[in-house]
Amino acid sequence: MTAIVPRVGYGPHEVSDARLSSPVASVLEGHGVSTEPHVELFDCAELRDVLHGLVGPGCVHEHSDSGSVASAVRAHRVTVVVTHARGISELMRNLSVESAPVGLIVYDPNGHDSNSAALRAQGVMDVLTDRLPETWADVLTRAFDFRALLMLELDHRCESKRLSQRELELLGEPPESLSDDLDSFQPPPLPVGPMSVHDLESASDAFETAYIERVQHLCNSAREAAQVLGVSPATLSRRQRRDIE
């Protein structure tokens, strides 16, 4: 299943080449996930030009508040956080690196502002002391791949959980009814076997219902839910009425 292939090298890159490696990008595309890379740059203006050159200005998001970095990490699938060594403590506190798996790269130009071994132990992916585009392209690509593999892993774990729930239902366990439990409530799995729902519209409606329900649990009002879902409140209300009927 996991074919061993020639190693994906992270050697010197051309400028504007800090992207996902192609085998990873191809699988991510197969899952329908955007492969566009994002860099969350916190308190480190010195690296702006290097990063703009490597991933493009539109993909570099500068933050002056460490709280907004954490939000951006959740919002972007293929993302990396870059910061200066001087701001690392504050950022790590807000990011809780251990529970928010993202490639965190620290720029430490003096090479002695931070203890790189200690930072790595706390969850920092790499500490760089120079601004050479080749070095950054290498580390960024590795960090993008790291994040993409995490997204793929999450997809598979989630589908596995849905299959497990379906199996329990078939064997007589009552279906999950605690829909306010964000970690366990899931729509049915993709079809497996003749007893599953194959009809596209019915299955998509079931997924949509679960998705809307989840978003409503996360929002304070139906209006806010409609806004984040990109539909009008009237449309959202109509879909809910349809589900009830």
Added chain:
Amino acid sequence: MKRNMPRGAVIAVLDRGDLSDDLESWSAKRGVGLDLRTFTSALELTGDGGPRSLDGLAITVAAAGPFLPEVLRWADSQLSDRMPTLLFGSGKEIEDDVATRQILGREQITWLPSGAARDDLDRWLILALEVKELRAFRRQHDQIAHSLRRARMQLFHGHDLDMEPPEGPPCGPPLPTTLEEVEPLKEARARFERAHIQAVIREQESLKEASVALGISYTSLWRRLR
């Protein structure tokens, strides 16, 4: 029979009558290669020579006799996953009454009274096969997730990626757990539909059959695939 129907599902039968023959004829009719292991006594089934890995267990009350509790305990203890089990009544009121009390709380056991319709047997076999499929796919997803995690940790520690991430079976999109993760509904539904179509194509023998199962026209399926 669709190609996704598992071949060689292992079903143990504890019976002294013609239950095995019924199952054989069902599998021949539906084109499913059941691997039937027939036992005539509870001791034979639960002894050292008994099966260790099963996809389903069909028992008749008459063959299990007074050893039914031992057989059920054996099934619970031998297998890590709960096994779809079918219990056929004997037609004798007292025996059947005792048997139905013994299966209380064991939701994976389907009770069929003696002389039950053939459709009920069909339904149970399809259920057992579907559970086998679900478990096989679940294992596949777990293995892939495990290998992705291993590769991810290698990258984190500065090593090169030494594997190509496997395509694996399709996955439905995870639901968001924070507001920032919420995608527009249209995009989330599109991602789901894409994965659903891939899964249905996997389940069917041809695109034509897939389009029928999906409830869309062949042209529409073709357009979506493009």
